[in-house]
Amino acid sequence: MTGLSLDNIALERGERRIASGISARVAGGEALLLQGPNGSGKSTLLRVLAGLMPAAEGTVAWDGADVARDREAHRARLTYLGHQDALKAGLTALENLQFWASFSGGSATAALKAFGLEKLADRPARTLSAGQKRRLALSRLALSEAPLWLLDEPVTALDTEARAAFVALLKRHLGAGRLAIIATHEPLAVEARVLQLGELRKAGGA
Amino acid sequence: MSAFLALLKRDLVLSYRQGIDAWVVVLFFLAAGILFPFAIGPEPNALMRVSTGVVLSMAALAALLSLDRLYQGDFEDGSLDLMALGPLPLELAALAKALAHWLSTGLPLLVAAPLLALMLNAPTGSYGPMLLALALATPALSLLGGLGAALTLGSRRGGILLTLLILPLYVPVLIFAAGTISRSLLAEGNPTGALLLLGGVDFGLLAITPWATAAALRQALR
Numbered sequence: 257m258t259g260l261s262l263d264n265i266a267l268e269r270g271e272r273r274i275a276s277g278i279s280a281r282v283a284g285g286e287a288l289l290l291q292g293p294n295g296s297g298k299s300t301l302l303r304v305l306a307g308l309m310p311a312a313e314g315t316v317a318w319d320g321a322d323v324a325r326d327r328e329a330h331r332a333r334l335t336y337l338g339h340q341d342a343l344k345a346g347l348t349a350l351e352n353l354q355f356w357a358s359f360s361g362g363s364a365t366a367a368l369k370a371f372g373l374e375k376l377a378d379r380p381a382r383t384l385s386a387g388q389k390r391r392l393a394l395s396r397l398a399l400s401e402a403p404l405w406l407l408d409e410p411v412t413a414l415d416t417e418a419r420a421a422f423v424a425l426l427k428r429h430l431g432a433g434r435l436a437i438i439a440t441h442e443p444l445a446v447e448a449r450v451l452q453l454g455e456l457r458k459a460g461g462a
Numbered sequence: 463m464s465a466f467l468a469l470l471k472r473d474l475v476l477s478y479r480q481g482i483d484a485w486v487v488v489l490f491f492l493a494a495g496i497l498f499p500f501a502i503g504p505e506p507n508a509l510m511r512v513s514t515g516v517v518l519s520m521a522a523l524a525a526l527l528s529l530d531r532l533y534q535g536d537f538e539d540g541s542l543d544l545m546a547l548g549p550l551p552l553e554l555a556a557l558a559k560a561l562a563h564w565l566s567t568g569l570p571l572l573v574a575a576p577l578l579a580l581m582l583n584a585p586t587g588s589y590g591p592m593l594l595a596l597a598l599a600t601p602a603l604s605l606l607g608g609l610g611a612a613l614t615l616g617s618r619r620g621g622i623l624l625t626l627l628i629l630p631l632y633v634p635v636l637i638f639a640a641g642t643i644s645r646s647l648l649a650e651g652n653p654t655g656a657l658l659l660l661g662g663v664d665f666g667l668l669a670i671t672p673w674a675t676a677a678a679l680r681q682a683l684r
Contacts, residue, residue, distance in 0.1 A: 303543075308684070309684040331547050331548070334547065336543065336544065336547050338540040340543075341539065342541045342543070342544050343539065344472070344476060344541070346479045354468075355469075355472050356544065358465050358467075359465050359468070359544070359550065
């Protein structure tokens with residue numbers, strides 16, 4: 257069965273160890289919420305899982321195979337949403353999404369609709385509010401057929417309606433037997449396990 | 463290929479919409495170039511002797527202007543993370559960014575060069591070789607500049623570091639470009655050798671810099 261496993265992961269930022277002994281397994285159809293105080297390593301762990309940086313110790317495996325052995329295949333199976341929106345102020349909402357659609361495939365227009373942004377399609381991103389920018393960033397998820405979502409504070413600055421749209425999209429993703437790992441401080445209306453990261457984590461979570 | 467073209471198009475559209483980069487580069491190129499007649503005097507022969515050298519040097523300095531922002535925006539807004547995780551190899555992304563830089567700054571410099579050469583009283587026969595030399599030299603400046611921008615990404619005072627890092631690497635490019643022009647102006651001069659060397663530098667950089675730039679970007683993202 258499709259799944260991502262983390263085995264005894266240690267995280268470092270610069271020369272400083274911020275977490276260690278992180279172990280968890282997420283199977284198809286499951287969501288794992290990363291929670292913990294600021295600086296506990298949630299974003300760093302997501303970057304490690306994405307392959308943007310190496311773990312100080314431990315391994316990340318997909319279906320039992322170490323992802324470090326085939327980075328290209330791992331990149332192809334994931335969609336990463338960082339805490340920045342990856343939008344260009346000088347492009348319209350639709351142009352921003354079309355640009356990322358050229359990387360991931362999918363219909364930019366349909367993705368805009370998923371978050372109720374079709375009326376803002378021709379607005380330059382610089383004129384959008386923080387919440388609208390976050391919705392636009394989230395609409396990249398609607399482009400994605402990747403089995404693994406790695407999301408960093410996805411619902412920050414979202415209103416109730418946008419939050420509901422995100423949860424609906426997430427439920428559809430999980431319902432299709434895919435996985436999501438989400439760093440968040442806020443509760444999400446989905447069934448999920450929680451991995452609590454502390455100042456310096458010593459024991460495995462899930 | 464579609465992601466490569468999309469990145470190239472995106473950078474060109476942003477450059478065009480911001481409208482500043484190309485104009486600032488060209489205005490700096492012209493403004494800095496016309497300081498020379500004031501500094502060395504208006505004597506036509508003195509100007510003529512240094513004219514093409516001034517054009518080449520000013521082009522090298524002007525190409526530096528927009529380099530510190532080549533990756534900075536993508537780094538700060540999270541786009542670089544997504545590019546590193548996307549299907550387009552980071553090496554090709556680096557090549558697309560260098561090509562966009564050349565199209566938005568190198569090409570305008572090429573267009574503006576005859577005007578500066580005219581103001582500096584450049585020899586009539588030097589225009590063709592100068593443009594040929596610039597056409598081969600400016601891509602090298604963009605490729606080297608892209609590497610410098612990636613190496614200094616995220617560092618404090620990256621703009622100054624970038625200049626100090628890249629200017630020495632520009633020297634061989636300037637030497638071969640100047641050699642092309644000076645050999646063309648000699649009665650029995652043959653610029654082929656210098657041109658071939660300049661072309662060789664371009665191909666060498668094309669083979670090396672995308673990989674080196676991608677490695678520097680990956681390091682910056684850690």
